[in-house]
Amino acid sequence: MKTKEEGKTDREKKGVTRRRFLATGIAMAAGTGLALNLSRGEAEAAARKLPVKWDEEIDVAVVGSGFAGLAAAAEAAGKGAKTVVLEKMPTYGGNSIINGGVYASWDDEYHLRQKLGLGEDSPKQHLEDTLKGGDYYNIPELVKNLTENASQALNWMIDEGGCKIREAVTRAGGHSAYRTHTVVEGVGRGFTEPLRKIGEKRGVKIRLNNKLTWIWRKDTEGPVLGVEVETPKGKRNIKVKKALIMASGGFSRDIKMRQAFNPSIVPEYNSTNQPGATGETVRYAQAIGADALQLAFIQLYPFAEPETGILDNPAVYPFNGVGYGLVYVDKNGKRFVNELERRDVCSMAQIKLGLKPTYSIFNEEMVVKMGGTMEEIKQGIAKGRFIKADSIDELAQKLKIPAEPLKETIATHNKYLKDGKDPDFNKPITKVMIPLEKGPFYGIAQWPAVHHCMGGVRINAKAQVIDIWGKVIPKLYAAGEFTGGVHGSNRLGSNAIPDCVVHGRIAGTNAAAEKA
Incomplete structure (x- = not known):
């Protein structure tokens, strides 16, 4: 029989256990200013004592009120769990409510792709595109x-929340099929409002100006116990009887954190x-021990x-239009990239130009084919975002780019669409792409801005958060941009909302099933 010492792992013999990680690893990381990039208050994690009493008990608490948080809360409440959403900002929705409102799905309940004759697609093809787009x-x-x-x-939001999508499907950069849907509002609230309504019908309460300031866990072996929240009336400690769901998004506005992990994303970049x-x-x-990856x-969002770096409704047109023949040109009137390339490729191609x-x-x-409307065009013109002209000559003049190179570029691209080949950039040509022969013509200026964090906390297929030893942290779930591993090195455009809603629903369902 092995002695107790002989039965220990090498890590345990050295005194490195999951239990001790919280007490030593965090303090060490904070002391050196490395790894976790913790503030002084956060470095006191191991020393912080659990609340003597809880100010409130709730079945499920969800941190964040974007796509993932709203979907998670709706499902948790639908399964009978008393659920609250904690949102640090004075309005709900986070980035989601100002998102471009585009959603990648191989099908919808109206079967629009099939009705519009836009070719084949499948979940498998979507999976392969996403893996390839994230460099595996x-x-x-x-x-x-x-x-x-x-x-x-998508159909759940349509049927349960009254979400409405436009009768158009487009092909976005990095995708091999026409699978991107657009909500009628042309902005993310077309999805957040249906999600909020589903949750509201099921009893979900959203608390604004409620900022998470700590996650309570006794040690790295035990479950999450609750959260500390800063509210307008002071700090409150909320016990979670079933589970905590983290859906608080990424850190694109956190310049110090961006610099800590990717110094190439310089502070001068704008953010959407x-x-x-x-x-x-x-x-x-x-x-509290969660792994991050x-x-x-x-x-960067290229358009x-x-x-300002904002992603307004006009900024979605360069994204949605490439499947129908929209062309990108530089200040000299020349194409500079395959318009159906992934976002990272399009962004770097612009940055390398050095001409903004x-x-x-x-x-x-x-x-209309790309999912736009003439009313949006009219509004964009009024704001100075869209430039309208009756000819390419006039458009070049208004955009202040040379007319002859632009006319040559457009004529050459038109020929490529008719020939079915793009020898310059190898763009896949499809039968629905439209030559730029008939006006009116439109131009819109664009430039990359920090947009999305692909990395985050590690989860498994059940949306359970995983610790640094590869173990599940009991009663802790996560979804959306807060998590990492879904998109790889690069997110394909219009994959964000399905990621958030799908994993939010999974997190909410499983959190509600936990024992109180």
Whole structure:
């Protein structure tokens, strides 16, 4: 028989156990200023004593009120759990409510792709595109969750929440099929409002100005016990009887955290994100033992407004239009990239030019096909975002780019569409792409801005958070941009919402099933 000492692992003999990690590893990380990038208060994790009493008890608490948090809360409440959503900002929705409102799914309940004659697609093809688009850094089981459940989640929002999608499907950069749907509102609230309504009908309460300041866990062997929240009336400690779900998004607005993990994302870059997209909640999760991965993978959105970095409705047109023949040109009127390339490729192609901004060129014939509306065009013109012209010559003049090179570029691209080949950039040509022959023509300026964090806390296929030893942290779930591993090194556009909604639903369902 082995002695107690002989039965210990090498780590245990050296005194490195999961239990001791909280007391030593965190303090060491904070002391050196490395690893977890913790503040002084966070470094006291091991020394912080559990609340003597709880101010409140709840079945399920959800941190974050975007796509993932709202979907998680709705499902948890639907399974009978008393559920609250804690949102640190004064309004609900986070980045989601200002998102572009585009959703990748191989099918929808109206079967629009099939009706519009836009070719074949399948969950398997969507999975393969997503893995390839992330350079195979993705965790396959998480991608499978997304692609196999995206259509069901979309139909759920349509049927239960009254979500409405436009009668158009487009092909986005990095995708091999026409699978991107757009909500009628043309912005993320077209999904957040249906999700909020589903939750409201099921009894979900959203608490604004409630900022997470700590996650309570006795040690790294035990379950999550609750949260400390800063409210307008002071700090409160809330006990979670069933589970805590983290859905607080990424850290695109957290310049220090961006610099810590990816110094190439320089502070001078604008961001599409709202001010609350900071990374303290990721650090709180790490402080109680959660593993994190791929935090250096930070995406730029190639088509943001050049001066402010905002992702307004016009900024979605360069994304949605490429499947129908929209062209990207530089300040010299020349194409510089395959328009159907992934976002990271398009962003770097612009940055390498060193000439800000670049432009998207399209015509009126493309607008409705790509999921746009003439009312949006009218509003964009009024705001100075869309530039309208009756000829390419006039458009070049208004955009202040040379007319002859632009006319030559457009004529050459038109020929490529008719020939079915793009020898310059090898763009896949499809039969629905429209030559830029008939006006009116439109141009819009664009430039990359920090947009999405592919990295985050590690989860399994059940949306359970995993610790640094590969073990499940009991009663802790996560979904959406707060997590890592779904998208790999690069997220394909329109994959964010299905990721958030699908994994939010999984997290909510499983959290509600926990024993109180």
